[in-house]
Amino acid sequence: MDIGIDLGTASILVYVRGKGIVLQEPSVVALDKDTGEVLAVGEQARKMIGRTPGNIVAIRPLRAGVIADYTVTELMLKHFLKKVIQRKLFRPRVMVCVPAVITEVEKRAVIEAATAAGARQTFLIEEPIAAAIGAGLDISKPVGSMVVDIGGGTTDIAVLSLGGIVCGTSIRVAGDMFDEAIVKYVKKEFNLAIGERTAEEVKISLATVFPDADSSKSLEIRGRSLISGLPQTVTITARQTCEALQEPVERIIEAIFSVLEKTPPELAADISERGIVMTGGGSLLNGLDKLIAQRTNMPVYVAEDAVSCVALGAGKALECLDMLGPNAVYKK
Numbered sequence: 001m002d003i004g005i006d007l008g009t010a011s012i013l014v015y016v017r018g019k020g021i022v023l024q025e026p027s028v029v030a031l032d033k034d035t036g037e038v039l040a041v042g043e044q045a046r047k048m049i050g051r052t053p054g055n056i057v058a059i060r061p062l063r064a065g066v067i068a069d070y071t072v073t074e075l076m077l078k079h080f081l082k083k084v085i086q087r088k089l090f091r092p093r094v095m096v097c098v099p100a101v102i103t104e105v106e107k108r109a110v111i112e113a114a115t116a117a118g119a120r121q122t123f124l125i126e127e128p129i130a131a132a133i134g135a136g137l138d139i140s141k142p143v144g145s146m147v148v149d150i151g152g153g154t155t156d157i158a159v160l161s162l163g164g165i166v167c168g169t170s171i172r173v174a175g176d177m178f179d180e181a182i183v184k185y186v187k188k189e190f191n192l193a194i195g196e197r198t199a200e201e202v203k204i205s206l207a208t209v210f211p212d213a214d215s216s217k218s219l220e221i222r223g224r225s226l227i228s229g230l231p232q233t234v235t236i237t238a239r240q241t242c243e244a245l246q247e248p249v250e251r252i253i254e255a256i257f258s259v260l261e262k263t264p265p266e267l268a269a270d271i272s273e274r275g276i277v278m279t280g281g282g283s284l285l286n287g288l289d290k291l292i293a294q295r296t297n298m299p300v301y302v303a304e305d306a307v308s309c310v311a312l313g314a315g316k317a318l319e320c321l322d323m324l325g326p327n328a329v330y331k332k
């Protein structure tokens with residue numbers, strides 16, 4: 001049994017070889033502040049965010065692409081792994097995809113949590129490598145591929161060849177920042193305060209960053225008027241969301257250019273021919289692929305299973321460990 005885990009800022013996904021994605025839950029843990037006891041994990045804990053009495057806290061232990069609270073991360077990982085492994089005769093090998101910025105102590109905490117939950121062997125893999133494998137790219141050859149993985153907290157951009165990362169960058173601009181940009185825009189434009197969940201809904205069901213014939217579509221949103229303090233409904237159009245999202249989207253495009261500038265010429269030629277592959281939930285933002293293609297003048301593809309790519313790739317990496325470069329995988 002081989003298991004791949006995407007330990008993400010927004011959600012945690014578990015892939016089991018032969019079964020596919022068996023678990024997808026928000027990375028949230030609810031704790032009793034006084035006793036430290038875990039009260040709920042995942043979806044159940046997410047529902048408690050912003051709605052807990054004084055002694056209960058709902059925590060997102062991974063924030064902005066880093067492990068903000070590694071004790072809670074450890075508890076959460078253990079909880080989900082136990083759920084998947086339960087009563088199995090054979091202890092699995094586990095590959096965990098961790099945030100780009102992670103310390104040695106955190107690496108050990110993740111490995112220990114997986115071992116305590118029943119893993120026979122635990123490995124850690126870098127996000128862009130797992131994303132590329134999950135997207136079906138053959139990164140073992142001396143040919144350049146470019147992956148742009150836009151998650152909740154971070155965007156990881158990397159050029160890969162011969163099973164490793166040749167150059168890349170990680171910026172803290174991704175899905176969460178898109179939501180924040182919509183919150184700010186609505187506040188400025190309509191004097192309306194909306195929550196992050198409403199902003200996310202606007203982003204997923206209406207927003208576009210490449211206006212076309214559909215941009216006159218609109219959506220009614222509810223919030224609290226900053227003038228009267230009372231609930232109020234306003235209508236936002238897709239064209240307005242494009243304006244709202246301009247700043248974070250430009251930062252992602254700038255980061256892509258900065259990596260392309262560092263890319264050795266031979267690999268750059270491969271990428272311009274093979275194109276850029278986008279993965280992660282953030283890559284589903286309407287029009288983002290078209291905008292990046294227009295700006296870079298290169299073909300851009302969104303991976304088939306953009307959201308589950310990383311977990312899938314982490315699991316598959318266990319099948320091709322010998323094809324990965326020396327620094328691609330970390331093992332205690």
Ligand SMILES: Nc1ncnc2c1ncn2[C@@H]1O[C@H](COP(=O)(O)OP(=O)(O)OP(=O)(O)O)[C@@H](O)[C@H]1O
Binds near residue numbers: 064283285
């Ligand atoms: N259809 C969609 N359109 C736009 N954004 C989307 C869509 N579906 C999901 N998202 C966004 O994708 C983000 C989550 O992506 P993903 O699950 O890949 O992140 P993660 O792996 O948990 O985060 P990270 O890689 O930063 O640790 C959220 O911000 C979510 O709002």
